Amino acid sequence: MLKKDWWKYLSGVLLLYAIVVGFFVDIPDSMIHQTMRNLFYHVGMWFGMFSMLITGFIYSLRYLRKFKEAEDLVAVEAVNVGLMFGFLGIFTGMIWANFTWGSPWVKDPKLNGAAVGLFIYLAYMILRGSIDDVQKRAKVSAVYNIFAFFLWIVFVLILPRISGESIHPGKDSPPVLPMHLEPSMRFVFYPAMIGWILLGFWIMNLRVRLRKVRLKLDS
């Protein structure tokens, strides 16, 4: 049991650590004061969303190679969990933005990237809903997922760099990795990120299993 599920325990421990220590750790004094602690939670949502959407993309590719229904189930649930992270990321970001920039939503390439990502994947869900045949739905949505993922990556990774007017941190570094992080915060930040990603895989895993059980009950 521990051998197979160690990562679930690890996720729980890391997140507990991040939530408890995240509120006690020393943070540098800056213009945004205590709201800096949101870094451990808001950025984690983005990491979770990104890892889920990449998983969905990979499983869509795999589905198109062998046409196994199980891989389509992983793809759709990965996108579902990715959407959940996306919404939570936007909400935690709005709270933070309200403190730091004085308004919950500002016009910024990074925020637009997040919003467009939500639109793309909500459309994916609607596309799935509008096809009744199971195999056709899996195939068509896999094609859309692969196609949309590429264009979304272009939007999120390249455009903020060329437009050069982002006020959101993390512009010149690899996606959203904060460059100038205090050492004390690093000890919370990295474990928290790993914890959020693992939690995403855990939720996805549960949802895929639930779907498989439902499929069995139906047939």
Added chain:
Amino acid sequence: MLWREIKFLVAKEIRLELKQKYVINGILLYLVSTIYVTYLAFENTITGETWNSLFWIILLFVAVNGISKSFVQESPARHLYYYTIVSPQAVVLSKILYNLLLMAILSVLSFGFFLLLMGNQVVNIPLFLLTLVFGSLGLSSVLTMVAAIASRASHNFSLMAILSFPIILPLLAVLMKVSHTAISSLDWSGLSSLLVILLTINVVVVALAYLLFPYLWKD
């Protein structure tokens, strides 16, 4: 072999379009009346920026309208017939080429009507025409692929809009940035990176269409 099939299919598309003139006439009327409505609504308030935004938004709507019919105009039985005699790659590339032709004509026409009704705001005409070429190619390749996806689902017209608007955004954002330069200055410097991105998006989308379309084509 592929090239011969494509040439044949593009010729077929053109013949079909000329036979059913009401479809192309409908799109032309849509284009002209939309521009006229905006001309009345924005009387005397057109600046370079609004000119640019309006131009691309109208062109986007015209493109969605013109291209959404690509895979639903002909009957499924006839698609089955094509399926037996040509390769799927030839089908999608011929549709992209044909839609490129259509979009090139429509974008030049709408530029003409903009000049007529809203006056000229473009300083750098060669650059703007280059943007139109890239824009036509990008709009036709992305929207052809989305039309193929949407044609596999029910209620495909509303689906076409929700699937295409978010994923066309990266392309549209770069296009608007380049054409904004064409409107505001004669300067070509600093554009090379944008043009490279535009070209890359186009190449990637065409490559994806080439690779993914066969999965949509087969039932």
